Amino acid sequence: MELNNLSTKIGIEQYNFYYGGFQALRDITINIPENQITSIIGPSGCGKSTFLRSFNRMNELIPGVKTKGDIRLDDFNIYEMDPVELRKRVGMVFQRPNPFPKSIFDNIAFGPRVHGITAKQVLAEIVEKSLRQAALWDEVKDDLNKSGLALSGGQQQRLCIARALAVEPEVILMDEPASALDPIATLKIEDLIQELKEKYTIVIVTHNMQQAARASDYTLFFNMAEDRAGYLVESGKTVNIFTNPKEELTEQYISGRFG
Amino acid sequence: MEAKTTGMKDNLARRRWIGNIFLVLLIIATLVGLLMLTILIIDIAVKGADWVSPQLFTNYHSRKPEKAGMKSAIVGSIIVMGLTGLFSFPIGVGAALYLEEYAKKNALTRFINININNLAGVPSIVYGMLGLVVFGRMFGVFNPNSWLVTTFNLPVGQSALGGLEFDLFGLSFLHLKFPFGRSLLAGSLTMTLLILPVVIISSREAIRAVPNSIRLASFALGATKWQTISKQVLPIAMPGILTGVILALSRAIGETAPLIIMGAFTYVPFLPESVWDQFTVMPIQIYNWITLPQEDFRIHLAAAGILVLLAVLLSFNAVAVFLRKKLEIKW
Numbered sequence: 001m002e003l004n005n006l007s008t009k010i011g012i013e014q015y016n017f018y019y020g021g022f023q024a025l026r027d028i029t030i031n032i033p034e035n036q037i038t039s040i041i042g043p044s045g046c047g048k049s050t051f052l053r054s055f056n057r058m059n060e061l062i063p064g065v066k067t068k069g070d071i072r073l074d075d076f077n078i079y080e081m082d083p084v085e086l087r088k089r090v091g092m093v094f095q096r097p098n099p100f101p102k103s104i105f106d107n108i109a110f111g112p113r114v115h116g117i118t119a120k121q122v123l124a125e126i127v128e129k130s131l132r133q134a135a136l137w138d139e140v141k142d143d144l145n146k147s148g149l150a151l152s153g154g155q156q157q158r159l160c161i162a163r164a165l166a167v168e169p170e171v172i173l174m175d176e177p178a179s180a181l182d183p184i185a186t187l188k189i190e191d192l193i194q195e196l197k198e199k200y201t202i203v204i205v206t207h208n209m210q211q212a213a214r215a216s217d218y219t220l221f222f223n224m225a226e227d228r229a230g231y232l233v234e235s236g237k238t239v240n241i242f243t244n245p246k247e248e249l250t251e252q253y254i255s256g257r258f259g
Numbered sequence: 260m261e262a263k264t265t266g267m268k269d270n271l272a273r274r275r276w277i278g279n280i281f282l283v284l285l286i287i288a289t290l291v292g293l294l295m296l297t298i299l300i301i302d303i304a305v306k307g308a309d310w311v312s313p314q315l316f317t318n319y320h321s322r323k324p325e326k327a328g329m330k331s332a333i334v335g336s337i338i339v340m341g342l343t344g345l346f347s348f349p350i351g352v353g354a355a356l357y358l359e360e361y362a363k364k365n366a367l368t369r370f371i372n373i374n375i376n377n378l379a380g381v382p383s384i385v386y387g388m389l390g391l392v393v394f395g396r397m398f399g400v401f402n403p404n405s406w407l408v409t410t411f412n413l414p415v416g417q418s419a420l421g422g423l424e425f426d427l428f429g430l431s432f433l434h435l436k437f438p439f440g441r442s443l444l445a446g447s448l449t450m451t452l453l454i455l456p457v458v459i460i461s462s463r464e465a466i467r468a469v470p471n472s473i474r475l476a477s478f479a480l481g482a483t484k485w486q487t488i489s490k491q492v493l494p495i496a497m498p499g500i501l502t503g504v505i506l507a508l509s510r511a512i513g514e515t516a517p518l519i520i521m522g523a524f525t526y527v528p529f530l531p532e533s534v535w536d537q538f539t540v541m542p543i544q545i546y547n548w549i550t551l552p553q554e555d556f557r558i559h560l561a562a563a564g565i566l567v568l569l570a571v572l573l574s575f576n577a578v579a580v581f582l583r584k585k586l587e588i589k590w
Contacts, residue, residue: 056479058475058478058479061475061478063363063364084481084482084483085481087478087479087480087481088480088481091479091480092479094472094475094476094479096472098470098472098473098475098476099476100473100476100477100491101473101495101588101590110477110480110482110490111480111481111482114477114480114481114482114483114486114490115481149589149590160476163476163480164479164480167480167481
């Protein structure tokens with residue numbers, strides 16, 4: 001993929017992934033650019049989420065998985081890092097909002113606390129800063145002791161984003177973050193992502209092609225081979241992928257002829 | 260309109276009728292259980308209610324029914340249950356955490372699971388024998404002629420039971436006695452073993468009920484496994500775990516056989532002052548009264564004792580329900 005003057009945040013080389021004996025990803029090679037929004041699109045089951053979860057090694061929580069190939073964060077092999085350290089630098093927002101059954105404050109303070117911050121004043125500042133970045137501060141500032149579960153779906157997801165921001169990551173992974181939300185909440189999340197890209201590298205898996213087209217800078221198109229392994233069909237600037245795709249498959253997927 | 264060829268019958272009335280019959284049968288099944296319980300309770304209440312008096316709580320057992328009470332039994336039961344809870348909680352919850360969160364799903368784990376489930380069904384009297392041998396007599400290693408005593412020249416008492424007493428680290432309040440004999444300590448440890456399988460099983464259920472999305476969110480923030488368990492999983496599972504422990508205790512409070520076997524006494528005219536003292540518990544006191552010839556003992560006082568035991572049981576269950584409601588998380 002042509003990255004022009006942008007630096008590579010995550011470099012993937014000949015990456016293969018197996019769930020036991022089943023190959024889920026085959027020979028993926030791609031560079032994720034820094035401070036850009038990269039979206040991953042493709043039909044169901046082609047390995048997009050598996051690929052995303054590789055970046056913060058969350059796949060390892062499943063027993064029996066194997067990987068081959070390299071993934072490098074800022075040119076450091078992520079498999080030579082402590083996964084706990086990696087996950088501080090690479091945060092994740094899940095498809096269904098999953099706030100902890102604690103107060104809004106404790107939800108966001110959990111990350112910093114886990115990494116050793118105990119001073120109340122410092123925590124309060126981090127909580128406010130994260131909520132502001134997630135465009136949620138004004139809505140909840142009057143009662144941070146309210147349970148995180150008492151918020152609406154869209155607010156919960158922004159809470160989860162704030163929670164991820166609180167540990168000061170460099171990369172934010174989002175696995176279909178708006179698919180469980182209504183259209184208005186979805187737009188709010190998309191606006192939020194645009195603001196975040198100034199400071200963070202964002203990789204987002206989405207089923208919603210309109211979302212990928214309007215909200216991302218770069219797009220990776222995955223497909224499922226006949227043996228159900230996922231592979232990278234085409235990658236490039238979003239505007240090129242959607243208006244002038246090089247591969248026939250890409251063109252077919254974009255125009256809705258399959259997937 | 261086409262002729263009906265699919266064979267579906269016009270049998271709505273018959274289907275409803277069958278459904279109603281089963282509803283009646285299910286109601287009868289429920290009522291049978293409730294009826295038994297009600298008859299039993301009424302019978303006990305009639306026989307014993309008049310005999311529930313303050314002296315039941317303030318007096319020790321006496322040969323005269325008018326003077327007899329179950330003070331030592333009530334205190335003994337409370338202390339045994341307290342100690343049992345204290346021992347079984349960390350061991351049971353710890354085992355449940357290991358099995359649910361750490362252990363790999365292999366043949367060894369499956370073997371452990373099967374064994375724990377089986378142990379939950381072992382008759383309580385077997386635990387009594389286990390407690391007698393392991394805690395009460397400690398396999399006889401503290402007898403004057405045992406291999407342990409002769410090898411290490413331990414200063415045991417000269418009676419047939421032997422017995423080693425010393426102060427741990429020289430501190431007088433850490434005075435230890437081996438073997439544990441017929442003490443509160445031995446009794447509590449025996450009961451701990453009895454309820455441990457149940458505590459492990461119910462704690463595992465509570466831990467399993469914690470949604471996995473919570474663990475994933477915690478890991479994704481860079482928390483270690485233990486941080487995730489201690490700060491997210493355990494707090495969420497705690498209401499279920501506590502309920503399980505309290506319910507296990509409320510069953511154990513009525514267990515007679517294991518404590519009789521490991522040597523709780525039937526006549527204890529004093530209150531225990533330390534865990535090394537002898538003791539008795541409510542079910543044993545009731546059992547003792549039932550065997551006496553006088554009607555006042557065998558019918559009235561025994562019934563009164565049963566009412567007290569039931570009251571304690573109900574209050575345990577009430578505490579369990581209260582705690583569960585209070586700590587429950589509304590998702």
